[in-house]
Amino acid sequence: MRIVCPFCGERELGEFSYLGDAKPVRPAAGAPEDDVFDYVYLRDNIAGAMSEHWYHAGGCRAWLKITRNTLTHEISSVEPAAGAGAAEVGA
């Protein structure tokens, strides 16, 4: 498996580390305990296209948001995660 880093170009899997599901959103402060439990522990076990966070640890050290098909490993999109390249966008 190879990943095309938007900053570095195409690199081998070994340069990246996997965080996991990019979908969960941190609940607001004071949210019910169940919401926090869901956010921290519960994950969908997706068979198909999944949005994931990856880290180019052995390269440019940018966080990436990747859409990967868990059945085929086909990657359909790679983009900088929020904050990566922040000097340009000011995000």
Place this chain on the structure above:
Amino acid sequence: MSSCAIPSFTIRMEGASVAEFSWPPRSPLEHALVAGAYGVREVAPGIFLTEVRNFELIQVMARRGKGAELASATTARFGMAAPDVPKAVSASDVMLIWSGPDQFLVLSKGGKYTINTLSQAFSQSASLSDQSHARAWISVSGAKARTMLAKLSSIDLHPTAFPIGAAAATSIDHTSVNLWRGDDGPDGQAVFNLLLFATFAGSLWQTMLDAGAEYGVDIRHSEEFA
């Protein structure tokens, strides 16, 4: 180069004894590097492995939303723009090497662009970090340089894919390195440069020697800023 404390003790008559430390820079390869030939010797060396010592290396990272300010500060300071894609650009006394989004390395001869001389220029736009003694700089050239590096790197270093001025933040032997191609040497061969973490330098040095032994390696160190 890493620094090593050599304490020299001065006893002051009127007060407590005071230890005075001097910090002469020493290469992390000081013991591992043995100048001369390594590996097969029946042929002319296929690889020239040179450690470049005595350099300043400053990491520059743009602050959030300050990309444009950093770009103009860089041009004002060095007379050239820092690369915003994986490339290395150079003037006679400095190289600017891409190291990731919004960041680059300033590499110069020891004493030239120190963190103190740069901190003022970038105080409004970037965070600086002095890496001068945290990296070892290895230059790899020779007819078999690319063949040797191909054993260690998953990056395509063929001239069409990695021309002069190309740079990469990548991993060799599971260790992060900065790699770039400088100007060709006087022999017309490509010159690849590597910045290695000081504490991994000995291990990667040995790995490169093992990978290069079959081609014959000529080992040197230099203080010449290429």
